[in-house]
Amino acid sequence: MGRGRMLVTALAVLAASMFSSGLRAQTPTPAPTAAATPAPAATPTPDNALLLTFFLKHDQSRPLGELNAQLEKQGFYKAFPPEGIEVVSWYIMMGVGQVVTLRLPASRLREVNRVFETTAWGVYRTEFYPTYDYKAIGIANHEKAK
16 A cells, blocks of 8 residues: 555544544454445534545546546446535646545545546546544634634
């Protein structure tokens, strides 16, 4: 596993643990198989949601038509976004590619990652930044400081 992927995994685990109200044992999840069906769609709630912002950097050595044909062949738009995952924003950043932010339960992070591994690689270089919503806490701290 590359250092970047380990960092992303560590950040996701940290973000998920910040929402837990107490210590709980983690049950290992079996490795997915080709015949495995996805887990039921969990709904993001304040205690399990994370925001996942990622960059889909275009392979600029290839023409856009070729990239779009590869995305179609690999089934990217059929698989992304996964059912029940909220797309918060999806922008084109000229000269870079696409910047997308999703809101999802931490338990579905692996599912989102697998969509990219199986349908986007070869077209995009990816960077992922898991975060959490701090707005209410920041505003409350501001109000308390007045």
